[in-house]
Amino acid sequence: MPEDRAGPLLERLKQAGKVPQDAFVSTPAPGTALMPVGDTAAAAPAVVAPPPADAYLRLESVQAEPEARAALTRIRADFPEAGLWRLPDGWFAVALGPVADDAAAAWLPVLAKADMIPDDAMLARAADLGEALDAGQAPDLPAPGATEPLPPLDQVQRALRWAGHYDGQIDGKDGPRTRAAIQAEITQTRASTDPGTALRLLAERRAAWTDAQGLAPLVDAATGLTVTAPLRALTFDRAERALSIYGPKDGSGAALILFSQPGGQQELLDLAGLVTALGWVPRPDRVVKPGHATLHGANDAHIGAAEGWVRDGRAEGFVLIWPASDAETQTRLQAELSDSLTRHGPGANAGAAPTALP
Known part of the structure; x- marks a missing residue:
């Protein structure tokens, strides 16, 4: 209130007995900010800048x-x-x-x-x-946040296999290879020092990559198998006996062979031998265990990988052929195929055409 109005107002209030007789008008110094009496708005908290990184x-x-x-x-x-x-x-x-x-x-x-x-x-x-x-540059090393629980260890192993850190057995056990793979994910991505957080971020990265690649279920009538596959890179070629063969689409250099036939361990080994003889997996490293076999090999042109199981009286699995120039995608696709291969029904195995690819 202007001073020339405040003085007369104060005198009237004294005469009416509404203020003490020793009340007086005070003029604040120039630039002083005053808060009105009774203002209920809370003062904004002071913003304290974090200390500079040092x-x-x-x-x-x-x-x-x-x-x-x-x-x-x-x-x-x-x-x-x-x-x-x-x-x-x-x-x-x-x-x-x-x-x-x-x-x-x-x-x-x-x-x-x-x-x-x-x-x-x-x-x-x-x-x-x-x-x-x-001086270099400031690295992107985030500060630790709240810890998060790890997913079940078999899921952890599958995610780490997709990322290229783990090539051991999917057994859900906390062994040295699993721990080393978790450590590799943390130190290579440097997104978090917390294992649970790092694995959650890995799962999110995998889901985003899967969407970007256009992976989708491939329902194969000839073998009765369903698998998540890179449909953009494949076109159906033929089905013969135990095999359903998909060749490269638009010069992708990719191929996928699904196999399934009645039998057990010996039939699985026979199929592994056929895969090797046809050159689909060049000079393969073979790991054979009861009810399971894997093959992996490469030449200058392509990487070949095969995995098979004995399940419910059938020897079944897949072979993936991918250009040698794109090893990272091959590793991830192999993991997707291994994690997703399931049976949706009895296989025809008599030349029946599978679901058409786009």
């Missing part, structure tokens, strides 16, 4: 600069963001940062355990590193 992972220290630059080149194969520093004592250090304190503390032991950094790597501050000769 932690570094000091990976390696050497005395000579040429040796230090060679170490930087080597380390950048795994950590392209790494930088080179001249330490206050005249030595040289390769370091990774800056990152937040909690992120640095979480990632240091994880990377050391995976032998991606030396066991004697340590945390450091920028002030401790001295002069940056090549």
